[in-house]
Amino acid sequence: MANAETGRFRLRVVDPILEMPAPKTSFLPEIRLRNPILNKERVPMRAQDGKIIARLLFWITSLPLLLFVLIGLFVLYEGAPLLGGRLREFVLGTTWDPRHGVYGVLPMILGSILVTCGALLLSMPFGIASGILISEFLPSPAADAMRFLIFLMAGIPPVVYGFFGLVMIVPLVRIYLGGPGYSILCASIMLAVMILPTLIITSEAALRAVPKECKEAALACSGASHWQAIRFVMLPTASPGILAGIILGLGRVIGETTIVLMVTGNVPTFASSPLSPIRTLTANIALEMGESAGQHRQALYATAVILFLFVMLFNMAVRVLNKFSASGKLGGRGGFA
Amino acid sequence: MTDEVKYRNSRGKSRSSSLPPLRRWIRATLTLDGALTLLVSLCGITGILVLVLITAYIVLQGARVISPAFLFEFPRKMGREGGILPMIVTTFAVMATALGLTLLLGLGSAIYLAEYGRNNRVTKLLRFGIEVLAGIPSILFGMFGFVFLVVLLKFGWSILSGSLTLAFMLSPTVARISEEAIRSIPREFREEALVAGATRWKTIQTISLPLASRAIIGSLVLAIGRAIGETAALILTVGSAIKIPMSLFDSARPMSIHILLLAKEGISTENCFGTVLVLFSIVTVIDFAALWLTRRQAASASEW
Numbered sequence: 001m002a003n004a005e006t007g008r009f010r011l012r013v014v015d016p017i018l019e020m021p022a023p024k025t026s027f028l029p030e031i032r033l034r035n036p037i038l039n040k041e042r043v044p045m046r047a048q049d050g051k052i053i054a055r056l057l058f059w060i061t062s063l064p065l066l067l068f069v070l071i072g073l074f075v076l077y078e079g080a081p082l083l084g085g086r087l088r089e090f091v092l093g094t095t096w097d098p099r100h101g102v103y104g105v106l107p108m109i110l111g112s113i114l115v116t117c118g119a120l121l122l123s124m125p126f127g128i129a130s131g132i133l134i135s136e137f138l139p140s141p142a143a144d145a146m147r148f149l150i151f152l153m154a155g156i157p158p159v160v161y162g163f164f165g166l167v168m169i170v171p172l173v174r175i176y177l178g179g180p181g182y183s184i185l186c187a188s189i190m191l192a193v194m195i196l197p198t199l200i201i202t203s204e205a206a207l208r209a210v211p212k213e214c215k216e217a218a219l220a221c222s223g224a225s226h227w228q229a230i231r232f233v234m235l236p237t238a239s240p241g242i243l244a245g246i247i248l249g250l251g252r253v254i255g256e257t258t259i260v261l262m263v264t265g266n267v268p269t270f271a272s273s274p275l276s277p278i279r280t281l282t283a284n285i286a287l288e289m290g291e292s293a294g295q296h297r298q299a300l301y302a303t304a305v306i307l308f309l310f311v312m313l314f315n316m317a318v319r320v321l322n323k324f325s326a327s328g329k330l331g332g333r334g335g336f337a
Numbered sequence: 338m339t340d341e342v343k344y345r346n347s348r349g350k351s352r353s354s355s356l357p358p359l360r361r362w363i364r365a366t367l368t369l370d371g372a373l374t375l376l377v378s379l380c381g382i383t384g385i386l387v388l389v390l391i392t393a394y395i396v397l398q399g400a401r402v403i404s405p406a407f408l409f410e411f412p413r414k415m416g417r418e419g420g421i422l423p424m425i426v427t428t429f430a431v432m433a434t435a436l437g438l439t440l441l442l443g444l445g446s447a448i449y450l451a452e453y454g455r456n457n458r459v460t461k462l463l464r465f466g467i468e469v470l471a472g473i474p475s476i477l478f479g480m481f482g483f484v485f486l487v488v489l490l491k492f493g494w495s496i497l498s499g500s501l502t503l504a505f506m507l508s509p510t511v512a513r514i515s516e517e518a519i520r521s522i523p524r525e526f527r528e529e530a531l532v533a534g535a536t537r538w539k540t541i542q543t544i545s546l547p548l549a550s551r552a553i554i555g556s557l558v559l560a561i562g563r564a565i566g567e568t569a570a571l572i573l574t575v576g577s578a579i580k581i582p583m584s585l586f587d588s589a590r591p592m593s594i595h596i597l598l599l600a601k602e603g604i605s606t607e608n609c610f611g612t613v614l615v616l617f618s619i620v621t622v623i624d625f626a627a628l629w630l631t632r633r634q635a636a637s638a639s640e641w
Binding site for chain 1: 369370373374376377378379380381382383384385387388389391392394395441442445446448449450453454462463465466467468469470472473474475476477478479480481483484485505508509512536537538559562563565566567568569572573593596597600601606609613616617620621623624625628
């Protein structure tokens, strides 16, 4: 820690949390003199130990990759008998009836896609608008308060939103719009609310990261109004960041289980309107995994395979986007997420 | 567009300033600029308001239920009456175990990638693994935990299975944030230590980890905030027995699963609100701590 009065430099190793050192590089030569540990003549560790630690850390680091492969293989291995024998029937089948051994996941694939699209459509306008509002229009104390509030809300667990949807949105939909209440609409609303903080935070941060000069140049040189500056300068420049937020939200919505479990009604049929109940791929697994056996369990693994493929496809799309963006083909300033 | 601007700049102000405030506001709003601003403001305010209202509703409804008895009593009749003491204990037990495991896995990866890993194919592959694992939905983790830990390794529905599953799920995030924190430490610091004769591990211990500690702890706290509300991964691995867990191999019921079951089976909306508020407060406190930690980190990092 650089001491302003004496100009002394001290690198603290005790209690780093409470007193984070903020060293300046110009004081560097003194580290050697003042650091108690580095000044010990003897280094207590042999070179051999370093190798063991390196090896250990390597294995820890390879764990995620291992897990990823393991999860993929496990799911595929368990689901393979069903997928191999009756792939067409499984993917394109329209009825899900474990008691009679009929397994078709098309309604659930559709359910997942519909709910995801609904949530994104609902949350995007509000999320981006809130981002613009906070970064451009609110005075800075209010904007700071908002940022703080929204950060806290980003941490609210999905199960809380699910419960809120169950006691508040479902009855409202049932009373005012008809139908059973448990519906695509409810799920979309609650999922939209869930990713709203993510969208607001990312789009606001992206807008704030646009260099001040860009906006000022637009305002001063071309005589643009504030809105024109936002529309033609700020938003295009910030678009990679905003898109990153949307992608982040999309990833969370695809895999979300708790909320859809609580508000979609979990009926594995085709949806005829936004007010009809459905079941998603994730909910299907969570609902039946605990008390399944035999072919039924294989069918659930096969469901997981489909979900896994969805997620992988999505991840690959993000990687491709990332590459394009890094090479400047998409415009913007490069780099997602 | 340009006519619009000219109009506003040359005559708009002087002409409308003589009008009463309301009509001046209406006239300003009638321009394209004003209308769009209004629209965006309305959308933005709606978005923020929805979040605030939901939070307020949950807090108000929950506050009516919460009492010392609710916090420190055992549930009766499957949670229809009584308190949620076992669920609170279980939540903290799962949290603490998952925290330890996540620290081990996440920080281990971060140290390796930032300090040991050379810029070669193997490292790239490991990094790829961390990235894709972070994108896998929690229900798939739950499923994997169920098959691998609960059934195959015979851990049963237990705190250990749940915590391990959570640690698998959270370690990529912690690894990524911690790696960035360690990387952001100026090179010279490390070189000084190495010049002074410290081994690599000693350098990590005395330079890298202490300097990056705030960000690392911030990321851990954030991860734990996610862990405590996690439902999908836990419902298949922890089980839902209503009791205070006595060992790592006991099955128990965390608050998030309690909420799900109470709400889905329609057992008790009131107790559900109470549990939601308790969970919500814990998460908020944790996130508050994370924010405080990372903000201090950001402030001191900018002084470098």
